[in-house]
Amino acid sequence: MINELLDPPRPRPCPPVFDDPHGRRRRIVTAFGTLVGALCLCVLAVAAGVLYTDAEAPVPDPAGAVHTTGRR
Incomplete structure (x- = not known):
């Protein structure tokens, strides 16, 4: 009885x-x-x-000079 009176x-x-x-919710989170982590890894x-x-x-050679010759 005294404990009930003294305890809050x-x-x-x-x-x-x-x-x-x-x-x-746990599955959705x-x-x-997982998707956010995979996206970060891709980035x-x-x-x-x-x-x-x-x-x-x-x-790399310039694209225009691949098949050209010195003479015209």
Whole structure:
């Protein structure tokens, strides 16, 4: 009896804010996160491909000078 008088009242347990018994939200968030991660990896791969230059690559000839001769 004395414990009931001295202890402060305890709040009642409330239901969870996001009640998701079948895990639908978790699957949606996981799928969305996977897509965002794959998109980031694709962007990084494209950026690395653009920024990469081979030091020993041959210099390309100009397109107009491929089949021309010195005489006219």
